[in-house]
């Protein structure tokens with residue numbers, strides 16, 4: 001976790017010097033103060049090696065001390081239990097304190113951001129990085145909690161309280177729609193989020209803005225064994241009111257394919273019914289009207305029922321909806337004609353063209369596999385649009401309150417680095433984002449620091465570090481092509497057959513195989529990431545990258561009054 005530093009490094013956020021002659025307060029001997037274990041800043045270690053760093057972190061961790069600095073970067077080790085370190089008392093003990101006066105804590109980071117913004121009139125940003133389950137989202141929430149608390153004390157108007165409530169309400173709302181249980185983390189973020197809190201010239205919070213990055217929408221239609229769909233589906237299925245159960249046909253999660261196929265509908269540490277109530281409260285706090293909420297839940301119900309549409313083969317070997325009762329209900333939820341819905345699922349409209357002129361239109365029947373893919377594309381498309389709409393709606397609520405914006409504090413919380421038994425396009429994207437963050441980290445810390453020593457002609461022993469630019473290039477380079485360029489090229493080669501497109505991708509990967517961080521192995525490839533080696537499966541990558549929402553589906557949805 002690291003923040004943008006103040007311009008004047010030496011000043012830090014030291015309290016103002018005491019006037020001479022002022023009475024000196026009696027010092028308190030804090031018998032309750034925890035004894036320092038190891039060093040609180042790794043730069044104080046006498047020998048710096050992986051082993052000594054790990055030993056120090058471990059020693060502190062066993063003492064219940066999860067935070068340690070390395071210069072101005074805070075390292076946090078997830079305790080996976082309540083250590084009682086986020087109480088109001090602890091929070092208050094960090095207010096107006098220089099971070100060197102108090103033990104390392106995420107509150108100290110938040111305090112220096114708030115101080116630096118005011119003292120140096122500078123925008124602030126904290127980047128939280130770490131592998132999946134490391135505790136990034138928790139840290140982001142603690143920072144938001146701290147900023148809300150100190151900024152409330154800064155002004156007295158009720159609108160400040162309201163803005164802070166809204167900022168905090170974005171957490172349960174976006175977690176419900178954007179987090180899910182994975183094998184690594186019961187509350188894993190499946191999207192990236194950059195939250196900016198805006199302040200006026202008096203440094204009172206006046207609004208906020210959320211930028212959302214790449215939701216893992218594939219999860220809507222399938223999850224690996226013992227993972228779950230997005231939390232909201234289980235909350236809704238278990239907690240919906242009788243009215244919603246009646247009008248939207250809400251069943252328990254076991255009754256829906258999208259929420260039950262992975263064999264996990266409940267999680268020990270999650271109370272879906274309570275969380276559903278929290279989501280509703282958050283929606284109200286953000287300002288969603290009852291009608292807006294109804295439409296959100298109508299679409300969620302539609303997605304769940306879309307998952308239950310199944311296809312059988314007719315005599316010609318083409319797909320046919322197995323139970324039109326299900327499609328009728330989906331059509332009612334989406335407010336579209338049920339025959340139109342069925343047609344858009346079981347056939348594809350193809351149009352020939354003669355030069356610039358439009359040619360004939362053909363209705364090509366789909367087989368059951370193709371129809372299932374179309375059905376899934378519809379569910380993913382609706383959920384992705386719904387998620388974007390929620391983020392936009394939250395931002396609209398903030399904008400409506402907006403006074404003059406002077407400075408901001410930004411908090412970046414993204415999905416962490418992932419290695420699973422089977423890794424696909426989603427993991428490649430997530431791990432690529434983590435590589436890019438690591439690059440920024442290297443630029444902002446190690447490289448810029450060492451460049452400064454060179455500029456100021458300071459003698460020092462250069463620290464060797466792995467610069468992961470080579471891995472970023474491997475994934476994103478245009479020329480020679482990296483993995484993404486190879487993937488785009490394979491998708492562009494108009495292969496209707498996904499297997500042929502995947503093969504073409506695999507062949508193109510030969511071109512990147514000279515990179516020492518890459519290995520091609522038949523239908524798989526290995527990327528040696530900064531955080532570990534990950535084996536990705538080629539199968540299905542081109543389809544996921546194309547992410548086609550068929551024209552017929554878009555037209556069908558266009559008829560819905562919900563859109």
Ligand SMILES: Nc1ncnc2c1ncn2[C@@H]1O[C@H](COP(=O)(O)OP(=O)(O)OP(=O)(O)O)[C@@H](O)[C@H]1O
Nearest residue numbers: 080081132133134135136137138185188189415416
């Ligand atoms: N400081 C902490 N104290 C106690 N428990 C924590 C702390 N940080 C994290 N946890 C626990 O660990 C779980 C995982 O943390 P979190 O969701 O913040 O990880 P993450 O790094 O955001 O993961 P992902 O990249 O998968 O989203 C939390 O749900 C919580 O139970």
